[in-house]
Amino acid sequence: MNDAPKGLRLHIAIFGRRNVGKSSLLNALTGQSVAIVSDMPGTTTDPVEKTLEMLPVGPVVFLDTAGLDDVGELGKLRTERSLQVMRRTDVALLVTVADEWGADESGLAARLVELKIPFVVVQNKADAAPEVEAGFARPHDLSADIPVIRASAHSGSGLNEIREAIARIAPEDAMHQPALVSDLLPEKGVLVLVVPIDTGAPKGRLILPQVQAIRDSLDGRKICMVVTEEELPAAIGCLKNPPDLVVCDSQVVHLVNRDTPAHIPMTTFSILMARFKGDLSQMARGAAALQRLKPGDRVLIQEACSHHAQKDDIGRIKLPRWLQKMAGGELEITVAAGKEFSGYDPTFKTVLHCGGCVITRGQMMARQRAADMAGCPMTNYGVAISLVQGVLQRVLEPFPEALSVFEAHTGRSGIGSAQDLR
Ligand SMILES: Nc1nc2c(ncn2[C@@H]2O[C@H](COP(=O)(O)OP(=O)(O)OP(=O)(O)O)[C@@H](O)[C@H]2O)c(=O)[nH]1
Ligand code: SF4
Ligand SMILES: [Mg+2]
Structure with a gap:
């Protein structure tokens, strides 16, 4: 410990x-x-x-x-x-x-x-x-x-x-953290985790949410398979019964959505972590607000640590680009990083938060409460990625409450296909 x-x-x-x-x-x-x-x-x-x-x-x-x-x-x-x-x-x-x-x-x-x-x-x-x-x-x-x-x-x-x-x-x-994934599976249920092993994957190891999902499924006495996105069809094909849940990394969600038959529930590690770390329903409501962004709107990108930004950084580069595409013009984007923060400016039309791996559930909930009190819709990277990929409804299906919150607040769906996201 x-x-x-x-x-x-x-x-x-x-x-x-x-x-x-x-x-x-x-x-x-x-x-x-x-x-x-x-x-x-x-x-x-x-x-x-x-x-x-x-x-x-x-x-x-x-x-x-x-x-x-x-x-x-x-x-x-x-x-x-x-x-x-x-x-x-x-x-x-x-x-x-x-x-x-x-x-x-x-x-x-x-x-x-x-x-x-x-x-x-x-x-x-x-x-x-x-x-x-x-x-x-x-x-x-x-x-x-x-x-x-x-x-x-x-x-x-x-x-x-x-x-x-x-x-x-x-x-x-x-x-008492809620379970990460095991509560979504029946007794001895079968979980398939899809983990891309590309140049962005750390050498020789898995990242924390992946390790936590494996550990949680073992703790819950579930049956867990871990494959890359290329092996997913073969993995599903070799099972006698369909798996109870497929969980994938957000960056391959469009491929996994395509290769997972509609009757098999699927979600992403980011969505699991959003629920584990905070209030997923509020994040789903925040995702719906992303669809209402207009050119010139203020958006706060908030990261809980000050890591070194990569050239195709998801929070600093890709998500702002996708959101501007959805909004149909330039947004006024502010980036904040670090464990400390002092509340939210109500003029932000959205707070887009990272996965918050370095902060606790209590800390993430405090941020969500503060955003709510300031009247700023808040969502996180993983939820936003699935929204722009047009698969948010599908990946929220295992979480009926969050799905119904999203559906009650949503307008149009995401910007569509994977090609749009380059
Ligand atoms: N008698 C007594 N003195 C104490 C006790 N706890 C702390 N002190 C003394 O009070 C003084 C201040 O202690 P610190 O622990 O530095 O106090 P602090 O609140 O951290 O102070 P700042 O960092 O300046 O805000 C020191 O001289 C300590 O030895 C205690 O339980 N009994
Ligand atoms: S998800 Fe973790 S590593 Fe990424 S920005 Fe947030 S706190 Fe930092
Ligand atoms: Mg002191």
Whole structure:
């Protein structure tokens, strides 16, 4: 489990004013000297990350942040970065010194409530305030369901309570990923995975969604075949009964659509991942909005990491070209990359998101919620590729709810054939 991908780990972020002991708590909870601690306010300047296996929660990432009361120009920037961390937080620790609770803490708590991020209030430095032990007050403006724990990063008191509280309040979504594919198959069902082995495929290995699909089908005791698109007809032909599901890479979806008889359900790895990572129905609604784009409309292309763009990059080059073709003219395209983001500008007519392999389900859901709140339809690359290929309805068939959302919002279908996509 130690090498669980970051996208599958619960993200726990530590917020609070400067010098309250956030970094000391990170070190105490992880049992390691991860972050620098000092009595100088403003010691932590950039978010610090530490992945570990934490009982009783499982694989987690801890994020230590700069104090939210930092001052001056630089301080403001640091505070902004800390707040951006909130957008990728599944559970927060709001740290104070003993029962000091002022406007900073109230504001922070209100913001966490607004973003629907569950949190624990940690009253740190309990060892230094024994004289008020009896009178340790619960903040007056906190709702009763928010745990308040007295702790000391120095003595270690309260740390287990913090761990247990995290496990208790962690969102179901972030703790228990839905199955990737096995729930779509009957008992001992047959799954055919179509994996193109072209020059773009990494040498000697498979990519994460492919490995996860194989593993999930084995966990679910299904029967899994893995073939390239060229072998697909032979693979289907050699089976006594039709397979229960064919899953392919988006880039060969037009070929696989052609070679998979209509009575055999098919979908793509991207669609599976869109459901695994977030709300597929919302992505399907966002795909319908792509069909309404007009020349001059603003589109945000959002990637969760800043990878080096290739010359035929899907997000930066191909999708914008296809969408402009669908819209019948130039679109105003903005590209944003990185794990941090600070909400959406409502003037975007669409947010087109990457697969988000480096962020968690909770983080993707937070992005989807933020887009929804700003009134920006949101979809992702995989869903958009199937739309422009004219096969979205077919690949959504295994997901009746998402299909009906798409059909309720759709106008015309995609731009048609594979030739159009060169
Ligand atoms: N007595 C006592 N002191 C603590 C405790 N936790 C932290 N401190 C001290 O408080 C000071 C600040 O600790 P940090 O962990 O650097 O605090 P921080 O919140 O990360 O500070 P910034 O990074 O500046 O925002 C240090 O001198 C710590 O030794 C605690 O539980 N008890
Ligand atoms: S899917 Fe998104 S997060 Fe994953 S590598 Fe591509 S751009 Fe980065
Ligand atoms: Mg610090």
